[in-house]
Amino acid sequence: MATPAAAPILEMRGISKQFPGVQALVEVDFRTFPGEVMALLGENGAGKSTLMKILCGAYPKSSGEMVFKGRPLELKGPRDAQQQGIAIIHQELNLIRELSIAENIFLGREPVTRAGNLDWKRLNAEAQLLLARLGVTASPRTLVGTLSVGQQQMVEIAKALSFDASIIIMDEPTGALAEAESLSLFRVIRELRDSGRSVIYISHRLKEIFEISDRITVLRDGRRIGEAATADLTEDSVIEMMVGRRLTEQFPHVPAVPGPVRLSVERLQNRFTRNASFEARAGEILGVTGLMGAGRTELALALYGAVPRTRGKVLLDGEPYAPSSPHEAVARGLAYVSEDRKERGLVLGLSIRANITLPVLKRFQKLLFCLSGRGERRAAHAYVERLAIKTPGDAQLVRNLSGGNQQKVSIAKGLITAPKVLILDEPTRGVDVGAKQEIYNLMNEFKAEGLAIVMISSELPEILGMSDRIMVMHDGQVTGVLERGAANQEKIMRLAIGLEEGTRE
Amino acid sequence: MNKNLFARLRPLIGLLVLSIAISWFSPRFLTTGNILNVLRQTSINAVIATGMTFVILTGGIDLSVGSILAYAGAVMAALLAAHLALWAGVGLVLLLGAVIGAVTGLIITKGKVQPFIATFVSMTLLRGATLVFTDGRPITADQDAFASLGQGYGFGVPVPVFIMIGVLGLAYYVLRHTRFGRYVYAIGGNEQASRLSGLRTDAIKTTVYAVSGVLAALAGIILTSRLSSAQPTAGIGYELDAIAAVVLGGTSLAGGSGTIFGTLIGALIIGILNNALNLMDVSSYYQMIAKGAIILIAVLLDRKRDA
Numbered sequence: 001m002a003t004p005a006a007a008p009i010l011e012m013r014g015i016s017k018q019f020p021g022v023q024a025l026v027e028v029d030f031r032t033f034p035g036e037v038m039a040l041l042g043e044n045g046a047g048k049s050t051l052m053k054i055l056c057g058a059y060p061k062s063s064g065e066m067v068f069k070g071r072p073l074e075l076k077g078p079r080d081a082q083q084q085g086i087a088i089i090h091q092e093l094n095l096i097r098e099l100s101i102a103e104n105i106f107l108g109r110e111p112v113t114r115a116g117n118l119d120w121k122r123l124n125a126e127a128q129l130l131l132a133r134l135g136v137t138a139s140p141r142t143l144v145g146t147l148s149v150g151q152q153q154m155v156e157i158a159k160a161l162s163f164d165a166s167i168i169i170m171d172e173p174t175g176a177l178a179e180a181e182s183l184s185l186f187r188v189i190r191e192l193r194d195s196g197r198s199v200i201y202i203s204h205r206l207k208e209i210f211e212i213s214d215r216i217t218v219l220r221d222g223r224r225i226g227e228a229a230t231a232d233l234t235e236d237s238v239i240e241m242m243v244g245r246r247l248t249e250q251f252p253h254v255p256a257v258p259g260p261v262r263l264s265v266e267r268l269q270n271r272f273t274r275n276a277s278f279e280a281r282a283g284e285i286l287g288v289t290g291l292m293g294a295g296r297t298e299l300a301l302a303l304y305g306a307v308p309r310t311r312g313k314v315l316l317d318g319e320p321y322a323p324s325s326p327h328e329a330v331a332r333g334l335a336y337v338s339e340d341r342k343e344r345g346l347v348l349g350l351s352i353r354a355n356i357t358l359p360v361l362k363r364f365q366k367l368l369f370c371l372s373g374r375g376e377r378r379a380a381h382a383y384v385e386r387l388a389i390k391t392p393g394d395a396q397l398v399r400n401l402s403g404g405n406q407q408k409v410s411i412a413k414g415l416i417t418a419p420k421v422l423i424l425d426e427p428t429r430g431v432d433v434g435a436k437q438e439i440y441n442l443m444n445e446f447k448a449e450g451l452a453i454v455m456i457s458s459e460l461p462e463i464l465g466m467s468d469r470i471m472v473m474h475d476g477q478v479t480g481v482l483e484r485g486a487a488n489q490e491k492i493m494r495l496a497i498g499l500e501e502g503t504r505e
Numbered sequence: 506m507n508k509n510l511f512a513r514l515r516p517l518i519g520l521l522v523l524s525i526a527i528s529w530f531s532p533r534f535l536t537t538g539n540i541l542n543v544l545r546q547t548s549i550n551a552v553i554a555t556g557m558t559f560v561i562l563t564g565g566i567d568l569s570v571g572s573i574l575a576y577a578g579a580v581m582a583a584l585l586a587a588h589l590a591l592w593a594g595v596g597l598v599l600l601l602g603a604v605i606g607a608v609t610g611l612i613i614t615k616g617k618v619q620p621f622i623a624t625f626v627s628m629t630l631l632r633g634a635t636l637v638f639t640d641g642r643p644i645t646a647d648q649d650a651f652a653s654l655g656q657g658y659g660f661g662v663p664v665p666v667f668i669m670i671g672v673l674g675l676a677y678y679v680l681r682h683t684r685f686g687r688y689v690y691a692i693g694g695n696e697q698a699s700r701l702s703g704l705r706t707d708a709i710k711t712t713v714y715a716v717s718g719v720l721a722a723l724a725g726i727i728l729t730s731r732l733s734s735a736q737p738t739a740g741i742g743y744e745l746d747a748i749a750a751v752v753l754g755g756t757s758l759a760g761g762s763g764t765i766f767g768t769l770i771g772a773l774i775i776g777i778l779n780n781a782l783n784l785m786d787v788s789s790y791y792q793m794i795a796k797g798a799i800i801l802i803a804v805l806l807d808r809k810r811d812a
Contacts, residue, residue, distance in 0.1 A: 358691055
């Protein structure tokens with residue numbers, strides 16, 4: 001579908017937004033037509049979220065105008081936007097786990113009987129209707145907490161439909177979805193488009209953008225860089241628009257000089273993994289992949305002493321290694337950088353400095369238990385420099401950083417413990433293209449310094465691009481380990497879905 | 506930065522406005538004698554609230570402080586009656602407070618019981634234990650050396666005020682400049698991330714309840730000394746005054762942010778309020794209503810700044 005002939009359903013013209021000290025948006029134009037999927041792209045901090053928050057009434061704009069369905073649009077708040085037909089589905093879903101699907105969809109506007117009681121029959125029947133349109137088979141009485149993330153997303157979409165939304169904004173909708181769930185999400189998005197609605201789609205995954213979108217708008221540093229039909233663009237041209245420079249290579253892999261075995265795992269068992277055996281060598285990146293729920297993170301957490309293990313033998317640099325807590329794991333030289341930096345990685349309300357030094361605070365202790373402010377500053381500063389964390393200073397709260405910079409702080413926290421083995425769990429999730437490159441380059445540096453890096457990732461191109469060896473898991477088991485040269489997407493997928501058992505170490 | 510500074514000074518500004526308003530109504534308020542009186546009355550709550558600040562900073566709550574205070578006071582009086590040396594008695598009672606707090610902490614961390622429930626249980630158990638121990642009657646504690654702890658003066662200033670300043674100063678140092686203090690903030694900010702950063706979160710949280718227990722016991726010693734006797738029903742409702750002081754001082758009940766300075770201001774606001782209502786001859790029934798209303802206003806004003 002090229003530029004539709006009809007008039008745009010939404011036009012935002014010259015939108016500017018000023019925050020104290022920051023010009024988040026500078027005279028941005030944005031439009032979308034009925035019956036299309038408009039992708040909104042940009043690095044973290046480019047202004048995508050701010051623009052969408054203005055569109056859905058969460059922020060007032062500083063200047064500019066909006067025209068919606070041919071009429072000027074002034075929003076009093078998120079609820080107003082919803083009622084006018086603009087719905088947003090956030091990355092972190094806004095559902096109440098303890099309520100049913102139907103209760104969530106109609107929260108705050110439940111149908112009532114004449115007597116003023118909740119009209120359960122109508123509530124469930126109407127929810128059922130909406131679910132059927134989305135091809136969801138679950139009963140509207142199901143508790144939302146028991147649904148998968150993909151199903152929960154469908155509930156959010158059903159909610160948007162219940163408002164008869166003509167614009168649906170989706171912010172990183174596939175971030176936590178398994179492959180199959182993404183596919184059914186795309187099917188629903190296409191149906192929404194075909195029924196004349198417009199979907200504004202925000203994602204860092206370029207592959208998806210090219211699969212699902214009709215047109216693309218790119219923002220950079222709060223300005224609109226361009227708008228074009230997806231068919232007229234290539235991945236490279238989009239990346240160039242986003243970062244403003246040409247990226248030499250997407251995955252800067254350097255050949256490994258494998259050293260001695262640092263981590264050797266034999267038949268590790270816990271509640272989630274079965275008989276996992278593998279080795280990680282100094283100076284290599286071991287990529288670990290598999291589908292959602294394959295037990296990758298659980299394996300890492302078991303090695304990190306964060307979840308109990310029931311059986312197995314692990315050697316770290318040849319010494320028996322059985323940590324009963326992360327505290328012990330860190331002391332022994334294993335560091336784990338979580339996939340979920342906000343919940344499990346960082347203390348958002350503390351400064352960059354305090355976060356980086358948190359795992360090794362004891363080092364900075366002086367007389368009378370007093371912490372050395374200077375020592376901490378120096379150490380934190382070294383990592384801010386080395387990882388090129390963009391911030392006015394290391395006293396800045398981590399909460400105020402972009403995703404990519406938060407991820408770097410998270411990695412710095414792992415590095416400062418001077419680990420022998422560094423486990424990076426989805427190191428580039430929710431990180432923009434430029435920062436991704438920097439993280440890859442850092443991984444290569446760590447590798448050259450003799451660290452054994454275990455990189456858990458769901459992104460096959462990343463796994464194929466950066467790993468020296470690739471370990472595939474399925475249903476809690478290691479189904480194969482592939483050498484870099486011998487691996488390709490198809491082989492990995494076959495192992496990941498448990499179709500075949502590959503070579504084991 | 507300026508905005509930030511203003512937000513942090515807000516409780517202090519509230520305190521000043523309140524003081525000026527009260528001195529308008531009651532000229533006796535701003536006399537040296539009355540100010541020292543207010544400080545002495547504030548000291549017990551401030552000491553308890555200091556421990557409460559540690560607990561609340563980790564995202565917890567401690568309802569047991571009033572009962573620990575009563576139990577500690579009774580044990581202190583009994584030890585003195587048994588002719589134990591004063592320093593040994595004080596040491597033992599503080600240790601007792603630490604142990605009680607630590608046990609509550611272990612119930613929370615190892616037993617995985619919510620702090621509200623666990624400390625509510627301690628509160629009930631200890632109140633019962635105190636009543637059994639004292640047989641429901643006060644125990645006299647009027648030895649001279651002991652009496653000076655709560656009733657004495659140094660340089661014209663009541664001894665409890667010195668104790669309060671010492672406790673607050675130490676707590677400020679610990680929270681601001683030590684590893685333990687940083688851990689307290691980190692756990693309150695994100696417990697899971699703290700654990701995964703290699704912190705021994707269970708040990709730290711247990712210690713925090715022990716700190717609260719020690720300070721509640723210390724408050725019990727001061728109160729017993731001041732009254733020359735241990736009352737089995739002492740300290741009922743003190744946990745709420747302490748929580749109110751912490752919250753008035755701007756510490757978040759969700760944990761992770763707040764200061765000792767704020768807690769001092771909060772305790773002073775409550776102390777001044779009690780004093781002023783007395784000076785103005787407000788009946789004790791109406792005092793409660795006035796206190797509730799003023800705390801509500803203060804907290805609502807504080808909420809505004811977050812919005």
